[in-house]
Amino acid sequence: MTTYIDKINSYIKALDNDTLKALESISSTKNYKKGDLLLRQNEVCGKSYWVLSGIARKYYLNDGKEITTELYFEDDLAVSFESYTLQQPSREFIEALSDVTVSITHYQAFQNAKATHPKLLILDLMLAEYHGIWLENRLFQFHTMSATERYLDILKRSPHIIQSIPLTIIASYLGISLETLSRIRAKI
């Protein structure tokens, strides 16, 4: 998996100047403060956010509780996938967990650019594939692992999550209660 994101990054770096300029011309940089919402529920996700610095998360409300579905760090691409792909209202929020800087690309501009620059179409496919593989792996975890195993897996594979994100959010990301997470940690 790490190798696939590497492959995507080198693909981007190897893009010809014309394609790169097309991409740059439809992107812009923006800063958000901790707590700002990049996307609200019921809005159509009309932009993608490439995280240049800072931390963000995506979450939705279930019975009034916030369920975190994804955590974003530097070089991650933050979008509400279904809303972005189908251009329909999002059930999710995207929130800055720290001050963040993102590179924003508009959906429609990117669609147009793909039509004239096939390499962007390939890039879009690679990103969709990467996201699909990530989702499958996350599903594997929910399908077969206990809460403790899921926590240990994050600890092993994504220690930066444990180090930089409040336990309340990690618990909802793991699909367990804050109390259970606290007890799991107490038992090492």
Next chain:
Amino acid sequence: MTTYIDKINSYIKALDNDTLKALESISSTKNYKKGDLLLRQNEVCGKSYWVLSGIARKYYLNDGKEITTELYFEDDLAVSFESYTLQQPSREFIEALSDVTVSITHYQAFQNAKATHPKLLILDLMLAEYHGIWLENRLFQFHTMSATERYLDILKRSPHIIQSIPLTIIASYLGISLETLSRIRAKI
């Protein structure tokens, strides 16, 4: 979601003759008997299987138990996504649950065809997006719903699954034991 698969199907129907012929020239029809394996663990998933008739499933082994990850009916596309995308060994099996007829397309031939027929590249993207959205929805279910709720959701949205597939397999698909599923059903 249903609308997106409709969109994909009409996209396919609207393909120009040249593209359609390219697609046909790299596809072939094959029959499997109930119980046959279309893909084994540790094999690279070098083909995609478009189900023309019959039922199949994808599963993997966890502590010796079969965990079903996906169920395929007519017009579904059966692949081990990560293995197919990265062309690396699969952790999953694909098995015919009844006699099935599939249209097989080879990975490499499709890659080549995409290079010369951009519309196939767009089709590939649409299929990847569709799969990603499906995965997100399944993840939502594991993230927030109880076993009973997940069962009722299938009953409501995919009753054909309940009607045509053994409970043992449905239970593993839901991530619960056969006994629990049996008790859920007993309580209506």
Next chain:
DNA sequence: CGACATATTGAGATCCATCAACCAATGTGG
């Protein structure tokens, strides 16, 4: 310092797994 968010800990309830016994339908070899 006070206020509000964040985390820990305890007790009881609930969900679900496991183990085991049992039953029904189907199919197969003799």
Next chain:
DNA sequence: CCACATTGGTTGATGGATCTCAATATGTCG
């Protein structure tokens, strides 16, 4: 065509994992 094995499903008893509610830290920041 019968006897028996196999597959698929049900039911009961018990234990473990996790949730919820509640009380109590601990921390952070204006």
